Amino acid sequence: MxxxxxxxxxxxxxxxxxxxxxxxxxxxxxxxxxxxxxxxxxxxxxxxxxxxxxxxxxxxxxxxxxxxxxxxxxxxxxxxxxxxxxxxxxxxxxxxxxxxxxxxxxxxxxxxxxxxxxxxxxxxxxxxxxxxxxxxxxxxxxxxxxxxxxxxxxxxxxxxxxxxxxxxxxxxxxxxxxxxxxxxxxxxxxxxxxxxxxxxxxxxxxxxxxxxxxxxxxxxxEGVYAEAGRKQVILGGMMGGMLAHEAVGHTVEADLVMGGSVAGPNLNKRVASDLVTLIDYAHTAFGETVPLPVYLDDEGTFAKDAMLIENGILKGYMNSRESAQFFGMEPCGNARAWEFNDEPLIRMRNTCILPGTSTLDEMIASIEDGYYLIDTSNGQADVTGEFMFGVSLGYEIKKGKLGHALLDTTVSGIAFDMLKTVDMVSNQVQWESSGFCGKKQPMPVGMGGPDMRCYITIGGR
Amino acid sequence: MSNIREVSEKVNRLLNEKQQKVYAFEVTESEKRELNTENAEFSLYRTIFDSKINVTTIQEGRKGSASGNDLTDEGISKAVDDAILGAASAEPDTANQIAEKQENGVFHTGLYEADMDLFYQKLEDLLGTIEKKHPRIKILALIADHTKSHTIYANSNGTEFETFDGAYHVEIEFAGFEGERTTGLSYTGIATYDLETPLIEQGDIEIQLSDAEKALNQAGFDGKFEGTVVFTPGCLGFFLYMLSYNYLSPSVIMDGTSRWLDKVGEKVASEKITIELKAQDERLVELDAYTDDGYRAENVKVIKNGVLMTHLLDLYAAGKTGRNVTKNSSMNVVMEPGEISLEEIIASVSRGLIVGGFSGGEPGANGEFSGVAKNAFYIENGKIAGAVSETMINGNLEDVFRNVTAISKEIICDGSMALPYMASSGIVISGK
Known part of the structure; x- marks a missing residue:
């Protein structure tokens, strides 16, 4: 110490x-x-x-x-x-x-x-x-x-x-x-x-x-290849967390907004269905300590939660003290540095899509022909909101029941288009915090989400 | 700041006092001066004084490593003690070894001292040229530094390597913007000693800027087809990284999951492919003088005319599997050029893509990959129809290098790799 x-x-x-x-x-x-x-x-x-x-x-x-x-x-x-x-x-x-x-x-x-x-x-x-x-x-x-x-x-x-x-x-x-x-x-x-x-x-x-x-x-x-194309799917909580981080989170980091990200012209506009609320939590969520709590950032700002999307409307960005001044927002403690020799950059902390009211069983039963995509190996996104996640674990859904497992595949889309198709959200959140986010410097981050029913593009042969 | 010659002598003395028979260590002192822009204006200037100590000891086959950046007597003792304790905690394994005695050497590469005033001026010139010549380009970030480092590596077999390295680096993150239209992000970068040649003319900076502007003109196609992908040198570098990890790296050879486990000496790729890891090459700026195991680095042919010459194994993996150690642990990759131009390659493609980047999961052990083609252009009947987005490519890594239809005679060198454009057929391309 x-x-x-x-x-x-x-x-x-x-x-x-x-x-x-x-x-x-x-x-x-x-x-x-x-x-x-x-x-x-x-x-x-x-x-x-x-x-x-x-x-x-x-x-x-x-x-x-x-x-x-x-x-x-x-x-x-x-x-x-x-x-x-x-x-x-x-x-x-x-x-x-x-x-x-x-x-x-x-x-x-x-x-x-x-x-x-x-x-x-x-x-x-x-x-x-x-x-x-x-x-x-x-x-x-x-x-x-x-x-x-x-x-x-x-x-x-x-x-x-x-x-x-x-x-x-x-x-x-x-x-x-x-x-x-x-x-x-x-x-x-x-x-x-x-x-x-x-x-x-x-x-x-x-x-x-x-x-x-x-x-x-x-x-x-014994898995099968996913059928390529636009499909109705349930994104599991781990996938939801990755989406919250990669596809939306990065585009609402204020330095990337200033660089021209898709979030710039969409402030206070609808970017998701009204079932979607996204918050970057500082240290406490749902009455418990989040996976990687942050109390004070490296510019000396007390950490508090940053509301990003509220009921489908883009409400704010994650800021440094400088960018908060630029956008007329309040800094919430997102400026963080990884090593002693790193300068603080705008980083996510614990980015999470809030749970809804459906059960996972109801959601699976509701799909005639689609996929349940449970876990992800990695993900990347662009400032346009175009994202890609590797899917390491998933199952077919046929007539409301789980079918064969899937071999490795990839899903992609444009975040603000895809989030508008979310029409069911489960009542449970899964958190993940074992990786690093890369943006000039590595940084530990937490990400979480519920299961979400939506349409997404699946890659495959 | 410390005198790393003195530090090195102290580490050596301490390891001997503690009766370590087999050990290796590395001490480094470095200084980085870095300029950053925001909205194409310089906003941050960093000076970083850093140091590093890395100690590995092996006691009767038990190996432990410790590293730190504290070069005081206390810090040195801690690193040595942690390594010894780590080794004592490990199980014995005869494959834990260090390289046999090598010829000692002192290596100087690059420009050790920075001229930051001149560098600042050249970076301003670069930003000014981009603004004038590429008005539809927006620079999201420019990170430019000069880093110098002085390192001493030594081991218990009496080998000592001393290196003095210095180079300028420029990384640019940018996109094309016009009205409400925007392209995806592009990245490019160089390592260089050369402040005479305008920076925009080095590596593929000019090509990438032009491509990002061209990418504002979108084309599209429906459905999917099997076509030819022309990989840019930057994208090819990423595919070579995936190839080396999936088929050649220590972990996949040791656990037996490599598809090229028993393929050394056999044809694994198109005969057009010759790939070498470099220890000497005048085009490259940052070359490793020695390997992680303590061998003098050598040029190593990995694939020659499509035939696999070697896996990429460190001493441990080589010992574990009874194979040869690779005396180059870098990713300084050079690929032999082809005989036709990029223009001729594009003209020969009936339907396909030029792909400048790949956003996808690392393929599993079976080599199947699937991901978004970034900075991509659609080719139809030998002509570029326009840029595409939301387009996926799917295929098998092994097949990409087997089904090569052409390699360009143009080579792009970013300072760490020198690679051509490469065209491969049989890749599934899916549009919106």
Whole structure:
């Protein structure tokens, strides 16, 4: 855990500029077993100080990979020089953003470290279970990954505080041979916010889900190709979360709106059916802590929820302090940096489509000929809202009943067109938080959603 | 800042004091100066002083690794202790090895010191040229940096490599805009030492900007057909990455799921295909001097006239599978050019697409891929009919490289790869 040696450096902040000084430590632990072989066994730490200084809207940033009072002084000086470098060469000043009422975030949650042996033993236990129970698998991988961020944020004209964000996961990949002899694969990520002990004190609790994953894999090895074209489908909660993040979330990040995203001309217009409400949650949703809570961002803004789509109408964007000023909106704490040497960028936190009132069974029963698309391997989207998700697990729906499993396929569409076709939304939300979002820097994000009945384009032969 | 020569000596001493017999470590000190724009104006200037230490130890086959960026005595001790503890926690495995003794070397590449005033001026020229020559292009982001790094790698077999690298990098994210019409995002980038040649003329920057403007003129077609796809060099690079991961990488050879598991020495692709990983090539800017295992990097032919020459295995995977280690762990890929021009290739296509990017899931082990064709143009009867959106391509990765109909004589080099345009038939193309 970082010790606060930088608060007193506030006295060195220059006049006439806006400054954020950040002490920042990231830690990662990783273990990987491939068919029982230990192929990765690594620990990593990175620590440093950064300063961001804003002069007439021009940002100067500097960081150094060590953590002393002298380093703080050095980055403050270098960041100021960089801001002046741009300011002196600029044809005109850029617009500045207003000061906020200062505040202080309370003491952070502790980051608890565990010995590498304990982690390896846990992975080995899970691997032994899979190897013994399912010897017919072509391959198996058990991967542990833990990362944590520990930040002390000192702002000249906003809030300050000490925040920590630990998370850890065990990923189980199972590979079998399909009837045609080609390998098919499925994986599941276990874990979430917190330390090893919070998530994996008893790894036998993972077994029922591993058993279910194996059953899905056996279905998939006998799977069929999806029929290409526009189909009525139920997007499962994991797919809904991916849609919330990739296809809509990115287009409503204010920096991309300024860059010309499809959300620009659609503010306060209908972009989805009235069953769709989308919120980027800061730390609490539905009365519980979200998968990756954020309390204070790296510009010193207290984190609060950002309403994006309300009953189908596009209501707002995710902002930095600068973009919030530009759009006349309130900053909600979306400016986040991954490593000590990264500048804050507008990032999602826990983006979730709200649940509706239908049950999944009703929704399946309502479809004559379509698909239930349960899980996704990855997704990408464009500023036009054109998106693509890989579908790793899905089933046919024929006459209101589940049919064959699907081989890997892809769905695509234009987000604001597709969301207008949503006509049933389930009463349950599934969250996912094990990945990174990529936008110049990686960033842990949570995403969630209910099952949604809609029309979508499926790729296939 | 630290003196990494001193740091390196301390790490070596510490590992010996702790009686480590087999180990390797790397210490790096780097400095990055980066300019960022917003709305085509410079908005952010970053200076990053960074360092890194990476230690791996192997005790009777037990391997542990630790890394950090703290080069103080305390930080060095922690990295060494964490690696030793990690190794003690692992199971023994005789495949855990480091490379045998190599000839030591000092390698200098690129421009170690930046001229940021000149670079700023060249970037302003680039933005000015784009505004003048491509008025329908909107730059969403330009990220440009000079990064220099000084690294020492050493291991317990007495090998030491010292590198001094420096290069300029420019990445641009942009789209075509006209009235309410907008294209999808395009990305391009270069690594370069050259501030003499205008930046817009380097890599494929000019080509991509022109294509994004052309993409404002949309064409369309209904239904689906089996056609020819002309992959741009940028898109081809992504397909080569997928090919290497799916058929050649350590994990798929070790777990036996590669479709090319026993194909070394056999024809796996069209005879038009020759692919090499480079350790020396005057067109490329950032070349690895040594591999992750501690071998001096070599030029490695991966596919020669369609015949698979090697998998891409590190020392561990090679030991585990009884195969040869690959003495190049980079993705500095070069493909041999063909004999006809891009124009002639397009003229030979009766129906198909030019595809500048692929937005799709990584194919499963069977190589089946399916995704959206980005920055794509529809070709009919040898002519470009216009840009397309919401168009998917589906096929098999292996077939893409088997069914090659043409390779262009034009090669695009972005500083890290040098690749031609490549046309492949038999790909399912689905319109709206």
């Amino acid at each position: 970082l010790q606060d040696i930088i608060s007193k450096e506030r006295d060195r902040f220059a006049e006439g500029v806006q400054t954020v000084l950040r002490g920042h430590e990231n830690r990662s632990r990783s273990v990987a077993l491939l068919k029982g072989n230990l192929v990765n066994n690594a620990r990593s730490e990175s620590r440093g100080i950064s300063a961001r200084v804003t002069k007439n809207g021009h940002y100067g940033f500097s960081s150094v990979a060590s953590y002393t009072e002298k380093d703080a002084e050095m980055v403050l000086r270098a960041a100021t020089e960089n801001a002046l470098f741009l300011d002196q060469r600029a044809k005109a000043p850029r617009k500045t953003y207003p000061a906020q009422i200062p505040g202080q975030i309370p003491a952070p949650r502790l980051i608890v470290d565990f010995e590498q042996k304990r982690i390896i033993d846990a992975c080995r236990t899970v691997d032994d279970y899979v190897a013994k129970k399912y010897p017919d698998l072509l391959s198996r991988r058990i991967i542990y990954r833990e990362d944590s961020q520990d930040k002390i944020i000192i702002s000249s004209d906003a809030s300050s505080g000490h925040v920590t964000y630990p998370r850890c996961y065990i990923y189980v990949f199972l590979t079998a041979e399909s009837l045609s002899g080609a390998p098919v694969e499925l994986f599941h990520a276990f874990g979430g916010f917190g330390s090893f002990e919070d998530n994996f004190a008893d790894v036998t609790k993972l077994y029922p889900v591993i058993d279910e994953l194996y059953r899905h894999l056996m279905d998939k090895r």
